[in-house]
Amino acid sequence: MKNIKYLILTIFAGYHISAQSVGITNTTEDPNPVNFPVASASLDTHFSHRGILIPKYDLQKLDDPTSPVDFINDIRNNKNIDGTLIYNYGNTYEKGFFVWMKNRWYLTLHKSGRSQQLSINIPANTIVIPENIGKNKNILSSFNEISNNIDNASVQNNSIILPAGKYLYKYSADPKKTKGKSSSNYFSSRGIYSIKSYIQDTDGNILTNIQHSSKLSNNGDGSFLFYQGFFIFELTKPTTIQQVFQYDDGTSNPNFQLTTRTDFSIFINRFN
Numbered sequence: 629m630k631n632i633k634y635l636i637l638t639i640f641a642g643y644h645i646s647a648q649s650v651g652i653t654n655t656t657e658d659p660n661p662v663n664f665p666v667a668s669a670s671l672d673t674h675f676s677h678r679g680i681l682i683p684k685y686d687l688q689k690l691d692d693p694t695s696p697v698d699f700i701n702d703i704r705n706n707k708n709i710d711g712t713l714i715y716n717y718g719n720t721y722e723k724g725f726f727v728w729m730k731n732r733w734y735l736t737l738h739k740s741g742r743s744q745q746l747s748i749n750i751p752a753n754t755i756v757i758p759e760n761i762g763k764n765k766n767i768l769s770s771f772n773e774i775s776n777n778i779d780n781a782s783v784q785n786n787s788i789i790l791p792a793g794k795y796l797y798k799y800s801a802d803p804k805k806t807k808g809k810s811s812s813n814y815f816s817s818r819g820i821y822s823i824k825s826y827i828q829d830t831d832g833n834i835l836t837n838i839q840h841s842s843k844l845s846n847n848g849d850g851s852f853l854f855y856q857g858f859f860i861f862e863l864t865k866p867t868t869i870q871q872v873f874q875y876d877d878g879t880s881n882p883n884f885q886l887t888t889r890t891d892f893s894i895f896i897n898r899f900n
Contacts (some may be wrong), residue, residue, distance in 0.1 A: 654678075682715045682725065690721065691732040699728070720792050720866060722898075723779045746781050747774040748788070750801075750892035756873060759807040759885035766874040768892070778898050780866065787830065787868045794899040797827060797836075797859040799871065801893070803886035804852035805845070819880030821845055823873065827859050830868045836861045840876055852889045 651665030653674035665672035673680060685696035693699040702709050712728040713736075722744075726733040750756060754770045769786035776783070780791045805821075822842040827835045836859040843853040871894070875882035 682713055684715045684717060686719050687716045687721045687733060718779045744778045744898040746776045746778050746896040748783055748894040749774055750888055752888050752890055754888045755885060756803055756888055756892055757886040760883045762882045763875045765872055768871045768873050787870050789868050790863055791866050792863050794862040796897040798895045800856035802852055802854045802889045804889045805884040806887045807885035820878055821853055822876035822878040823855050824876035825857060825873045827861060827869050827871055
């Protein structure tokens with residue numbers, strides 16, 4: 629038996645098993661495949677019009693050794709389970725191939741080579757801070773989805789649904805003052821307009837740092853300002869987020885209404 633390079637058995641006319649390799653083929657397509665199975669492969673498949681389907685699961689936790697694949701007995705017996713490959717449906721974590729390494733699942737291949745980005749804008753002449761709201765909390769609304777290739781992400785009027793993952797959230801705006809009584813605590817013709825912004829969930833839990841930005845602008849209707857910023861945050865489960873955009877302490881006149889001059893742009897990138 630030591631001199632036999634391949635010991636091939638045919639099972640159900642489709643499986644070839646040798647001392648060195650396992651081959652799977654359809655003998656009705658090719659009854660006598662040449663050089664099959666390949667000597668250097670532990671598993672060799674030979675079909676004309678078929679692929680291989682990796683087991684599919686819905687990952688709920690990246691560091692769970694019991695679900696969707698139960699590794700517990702192998703871990704207890706010091707078996708090497710690194711390299712186990714599955715395909716994730718993408719309901720909680722990114723859709724694509726995941727491999728188990730050391731103590732968690734890692735995304736290896738995404739369904740697309742493109743960066744995962746969601747682009748949103750609030751159109752021109754849309755109110756972003758209503759008149760006479762003062763320094764009360766104000767949530768941005770009137771979202772308009774421009775492009776989206778983040779799996780299971782969606783946009784609503786005043787909120788964004790994102791799957792679990794780590795994100796970079798960037799925004800820029802050039803609002804103009806359209807209503808409100810002109811007044812200034814600092815200059816006769818100019819005032820300071822301070823904005824506070826952060827990301828929260830729909831229960832009001834703050835998910836990011838709070839950004840503060842102050843601009844000096846002419847008082848009166850029509851003068852405009854420019855604000856921009858970014859947030860980096862991580863979600864451990866699908867979450868509906870909102871951006872708070874409101875007047876901050878130090879604002880000369882928090883009763884002015886702010887309206888988008890060109891637009892209010894939001895870009896969200898998901899890290900692989």
